[in-house]
Amino acid sequence: MKNEGLFNYLLRLADTNLILGHRLSEWCGHAPYLEEDIAMANIALDMIGQANALFQYAAKTEAKGRTEDDLAYMRNEREFVNTLLSEQPNGDFAMTIVRQFLSDVFDFHFYESLKSSKDEMLSALAVKGHKEVTYHLRHTTAWMERLGDGTEESHSRLQKALNELWCYTDDLFELNEGDKRLVKEGIAVDPASIQNAWIKTVDDVLAKAKLVKPAGVWQQKGSREGIHSEHLGFLLAEMQHLHRAYPQAQW
Amino acid sequence: MTTAFPILLSEEEIRKLLSTIPDPEIPVITISDLGVLRQIQWNGDELEVSITPTYSGCPAMKMIEQDILALLKEKGIEKAKVVLVYSPAWTTDWISAEAKEKLRVYGIAPPQHTSVDKGALIGKPKHLACPRCKSEHVEMISQFGSTACKALYKCLDCLEPFDYFKCI
Ligand SMILES: [Zn+2]
Numbered sequence: 001m002k003n004e005g006l007f008n009y010l011l012r013l014a015d016t017n018l019i020l021g022h023r024l025s026e027w028c029g030h031a032p033y034l035e036e037d038i039a040m041a042n043i044a045l046d047m048i049g050q051a052n053a054l055f056q057y058a059a060k061t062e063a064k065g066r067t068e069d070d071l072a073y074m075r076n077e078r079e080f081v082n083t084l085l086s087e088q089p090n091g092d093f094a095m096t097i098v099r100q101f102l103s104d105v106f107d108f109h110f111y112e113s114l115k116s117s118k119d120e121m122l123s124a125l126a127v128k129g130h131k132e133v134t135y136h137l138r139h140t141t142a143w144m145e146r147l148g149d150g151t152e153e154s155h156s157r158l159q160k161a162l163n164e165l166w167c168y169t170d171d172l173f174e175l176n177e178g179d180k181r182l183v184k185e186g187i188a189v190d191p192a193s194i195q196n197a198w199i200k201t202v203d204d205v206l207a208k209a210k211l212v213k214p215a216g217v218w219q220q221k222g223s224r225e226g227i228h229s230e231h232l233g234f235l236l237a238e239m240q241h242l243h244r245a246y247p248q249a250q251w
Numbered sequence: 252m253t254t255a256f257p258i259l260l261s262e263e264e265i266r267k268l269l270s271t272i273p274d275p276e277i278p279v280i281t282i283s284d285l286g287v288l289r290q291i292q293w294n295g296d297e298l299e300v301s302i303t304p305t306y307s308g309c310p311a312m313k314m315i316e317q318d319i320l321a322l323l324k325e326k327g328i329e330k331a332k333v334v335l336v337y338s339p340a341w342t343t344d345w346i347s348a349e350a351k352e353k354l355r356v357y358g359i360a361p362p363q364h365t366s367v368d369k370g371a372l373i374g375k376p377k378h379l380a381c382p383r384c385k386s387e388h389v390e391m392i393s394q395f396g397s398t399a400c401k402a403l404y405k406c407l408d409c410l411e412p413f414d415y416f417k418c419i
Binding site: 035036038039042043044045046047048049050052053120121123124125127128129131132135138139 | 304306307308309310335337338339340341392393394395396397399403417419
């Protein structure tokens with residue numbers, strides 16, 4: 001396939017948005033209080049909406065007659081290329097906030113850079129995505145500072161979540177051979193080019209939140225090649241069940 | 252209304268027609284007021300209407316698409332499709348002054364122009380007033396309101412909560 005590199009790159013972005021959006025949607029009806037429940041659902045909707053647009057574009061790029069639903073619901077675990085961070089379970093509220101914060105900082109700098117992609121559609125989606133993630137990041141930053149610099153209990157929970165999730169942060173910056181070609185063509189973002197900005201934003205917030213950045217943590221990678229943690233399979237089983245059991249289901 | 256022979260309306264006439272469709276979630280303004288309705292174009296005998304999403308995950312887009320197709324069908328235009336466009340990205344600056352006043356009367360504090368206050372996207376917007384008593388003595392409850400495009404505020408004078416249409 002001529003556009004295989006682009007197709008696979010689009011899946012990386014779409015899968016990450018879908019999986020993290022799905023994780024957030026698991027909070028619906030369970031968040032600590034009503035306004036937070038609404039905020040989580042709104043952020044989840046933005047991410048799933050972005051995934052939808054990316055899947056549509058991927059389906060068009062592939063041009064094999066698959067639809068966005070086929071790509072979301074009919075692929076198996078090893079075909080998913082979302083980041084390891086996005087698939088980690090919600091845990092307690094601290095875990096969810098740290099996961100979302102680390103991801104929002106990445107998306108914020110990523111979309112900023114993707115705006116100048118030579119691919120018109122990617123650039124347009126990046127402009128939109130950047131506006132939205134600016135709100136998401138503001139929300140998670142506020143929680144990081146409030147809980148990190150809060151009570152002893154909230155601080156220790158946040159620090160624990162940070163320590164547990166840190167091993168998935170290098171994986172955010174992985175790229176495969178196809179991505180490297182797209183970077184050369186000015187279509188994809190070289191993750192290395194935004195890594196310093198990511199570190200700086202994270203450091204600034206951690207300092208304000210009185211949290212300590214984990215050091216010397218062994219890094220788990222592999223998602224760019226479809227190698228996942230044990231959690232993704234369970235997530236997909238739940239997310240894909242209805243569509244696979246009732247392929248014609250409509251509402 | 253059914254007509255045996257479809258009357259082909261001009262692009263301008265169709266724009267006028269579709270401009271009457273209310274936004275599904277804020278029915279006091281139309282999809283045209285909101286800036287969601289973009290191009291209208293005949294490609295041979297097929298009509299193509301482009302719309303742009305306010306927010307990526309806005310669930311109203313599907314409904315707007317259905318409303319457009321239903322209204323066109325009613326006017327005898329069966330061969331039509333609605334396409335989503337992403338560029339240029341939707342901005343609250345496309346909401347007309349009249350539409351902003353309609354929002355205020357409806358109880359939603361309208362967005363200011365993004366150029367008025369660049370910090371509006373992330374900080375507290377300047378001169379945000381309660382849509383009921385116009386007091387600027389207000390406080391944000393949550394950045395995320397009843398729909399993706401709104402934040403939740405409360406007025407510290409009349410004590411009523413209200414939605415603020417976020418600048419984007
Ligand atoms: Zn008031």
